[in-house]
Amino acid sequence: MSDKILIVGAGAIGGFYGGLLAKAGAEVSVVCRSDYDIVKQQGYRIDSCDLGKWRFMPEQVLQHAGDYRKDADYLILCTKVTADMDRVGLIRDAVRPDTAIVFIQNGVEIEAELQQAFPDNQLVSGLAFVCCNRLQAGEIRHLAYGRLMLGNLPAGISAKTRHLQQLFTQAGIECVASEDIVAGRWQKCVWNAPFNPLSVLSGGLPTLAILRQQEALVRRIMREVRDIAAACGHPLNDDVIETNIQNTYAMPPYKTSMLLDFERGHAMETEAILGNAVRAARRQGIACPTLETLYALMKLRELQIRSQCP
Amino acid sequence: MSDKILIVGAGAIGGFYGGLLAKAGAEVSVVCRSDYDIVKQQGYRIDSCDLGKWRFMPEQVLQHAGDYRKDADYLILCTKVTADMDRVGLIRDAVRPDTAIVFIQNGVEIEAELQQAFPDNQLVSGLAFVCCNRLQAGEIRHLAYGRLMLGNLPAGISAKTRHLQQLFTQAGIECVASEDIVAGRWQKCVWNAPFNPLSVLSGGLPTLAILRQQEALVRRIMREVRDIAAACGHPLNDDVIETNIQNTYAMPPYKTSMLLDFERGHAMETEAILGNAVRAARRQGIACPTLETLYALMKLRELQIRSQCP
Incomplete structure (x- = not known):
């Protein structure tokens, strides 16, 4: 059975990595706000510098995480980390006991907020070394790089993280796992x-x-x-x-x-x-x-x- | 006999202080480049927040210091201090043995250049605490403050500096002399x-x-x-x-x-x-x-x- 993945904050980065996971056979849904109407109709057109062009039609396109009707194996948070972004509030309604919460985001010491809100969930910290742009609603250009680094919090690499790493690798992107992601x-x-x-x-x-x-x-x-x-x-x-x-x-x-x-x-x-x-x-x-x-x-x-x- | 004063760099600051010295009875000439035509014709109109409005007609309006045909008692340099400003070159041709070189300029450690070029002249370092704007060519608005601080280099206060201080004071502006102007x-x-x-x-x-x-x-x-x-x-x-x-x-x-x-x-x-x-x-x-x-x-x-x- 394919992995159920929900991407929250599916702009350039989230859409690109979500599109790769879909290519690898996962069942990928997205929460996207500003581009909801276009993405709902047409999905994403992704044009990559080294992985070809493809259309990514998400399983579900949602405006709110709470609208997701399945139990996500992985919830991948890809928003920016800014003062006005309530990361916990954005994802809370889609987090189930078995959901691994993955955040592919910039910054240091951004873990505590999620660790405190979801003490019983697996937390996977992710770093993207990628140059991706949103050209317009539903259109993503991957310009350069793409490497991902994943690791569990507070440290180590779980089987579930290894599995996600494999999915990305299958899709053609370099993905490394780190024992000390912090x-x-x-x-x-x-x-x-x-x-x-x-x-x-x-x-x-x-x-x-x-x-x-x-x-x-x-x-x-x-x-x-x-x-x-x-x-x-x-x-x-x-x-x-x-x-x-x-x-x-x-x-x-x-x-x-x-x-x-x-x-x-x-x-x-x-x-x-x-x-x-x-x-x-x-x-x-x-x-x-x-x-x-x-x-x-x-x-x-x-x-x-x-x-x-x- | 009145003091012969040449202002070099007669924009807002130079025009304002030059206008005050003229008010106090000195014979003030100016070197000004960008506004030469207007100032030559009309002089300066100065509108001060606390010293009234007056017209300042310089004795001579020049484009180059070398055009000054007298022996200046004081040459007062009022340009900005920037990389493209050759301060020595600007004044050299008007400096006579008895000319006191006064610079009313911003910055620290800006003395050496002048000290090296004019080792035998009296050098007076000046600081202006003033808010003056050039509204257009030949029009100066004095908005606030105005205090001057003068002192000789490397230290001390000469009789000639005291005399200049008196001229400014007569014109109504606060001017203090400092034993350690550096x-x-x-x-x-x-x-x-x-x-x-x-x-x-x-x-x-x-x-x-x-x-x-x-x-x-x-x-x-x-x-x-x-x-x-x-x-x-x-x-x-x-x-x-x-x-x-x-x-x-x-x-x-x-x-x-x-x-x-x-x-x-x-x-x-x-x-x-x-x-x-x-x-x-x-x-x-x-x-x-x-x-x-x-x-x-x-x-x-x-x-x-x-x-x-x-």
Whole structure:
């Protein structure tokens, strides 16, 4: 019998990974709000840089998780993590005792909220290294990368997580399982913490220009994140900074997700990426003056955006 | 016989103070480039919040300092201090052996360039605490404040500086003389270093909003400037931060000069205000992580502005 999967927050990322799971034979339904009408009628058209083009017709297209009439084996949450997003409220009505709750989201220390709300469910933390855009309602373009990393909370890899990993692998996407996914989340933050805010605060520079002009600043930020991760009990590999620097030089110039949100007037993941890192540092008694400054500046930038709104 | 004064860079600040000196009976000429035609014809119309309205007809209106045919008692330089401004070249041809060179400009550690070029002249460092706008060519509005601080380099107060102070005082503007004007410059930087870059990097917030939202950040920046000043041999008063914070809460919300330059697409005084402070810290072996971050961000912002230009 095929796996029953419910994707909540089926925009570019959720639609893309949901479409892959459907390709792999799972019974995939979606909750999507803004594009509901189009997706309900036509499903998604997905155009991938390396996995072909296909149409993804979800089993059910829903406006609310509570409308899902089955017992999900996996509920995969793919929204952004912003202050106005009630992640628990979004999924609560579709969570059954056997539902594994998977969240493919950015940021550090975003686990507690879900752990507290669903103490008896399997919780799977996921990271996507992917470049996906929503072109218009129901149209997704997969531009580059795609690797997923999954792992259970607080640590380890369950059989159910292994199974999900296999489904993604069958669909042709690289998916690795991690015994310490919390460390993986910090590791991703080593890249996100400099490039996301710097792209916004610079007024829109792509990654390569930032790195070329201010490599020393980027390295300082990366070191602060690495030190916070270690203080939180998740030491990262010694080469984590060097690898991130070299990879970014090798990447094509790239607009970060925070910059795209900024340009579109959407809420930014400031708290998930910067605020939570700064709070972890304060809790551990670690100084992170550069992150503190970036965080304060992003809060000022957000205040300015709000003050411009009618 | 009246004092012969040449103002170089006679925009809002230079025109305003030049107009005051003319009121006090000095023979004031100006070098102004962009508004030359209008000022040559009509002089300046100055509208002050507390010193009335008057027309200031300069003795001579010139396009180049070298066109000045007299021996200036005082040459007062009032341009911005930006990378593309050759301060020495602007004034060299009008400097005579007895000319006191006065610069009323923003920033720290901006003295050396002039000291090296004119080792035998009296050098007077000046700070203006004033809010003046150029409304259009030849029209200046004085909005608030106006206090001047003058002092000789490397320190002390000469008779010639006292005399200039008296001229300003006669004209109705508060003018104090300082035995340690270099400390005065650092003291002004305690305010400039946070509010100027934060106003730009926040996307345009006025001073009060910045302070209300991020007082802790503002205080961190102020402490770093205070510590650099002390390391450079210019310890500031213990209450310098508290006074600046309270004064800023009491001021009407204010757009900084750097924000005005930014909005008008003009060069910003990033190096004079931030870069020089950071370099002084590095020279003294003092850490200033917040200033380092602001400075790097301003350089990224400037890079982004240049990359937008055709």
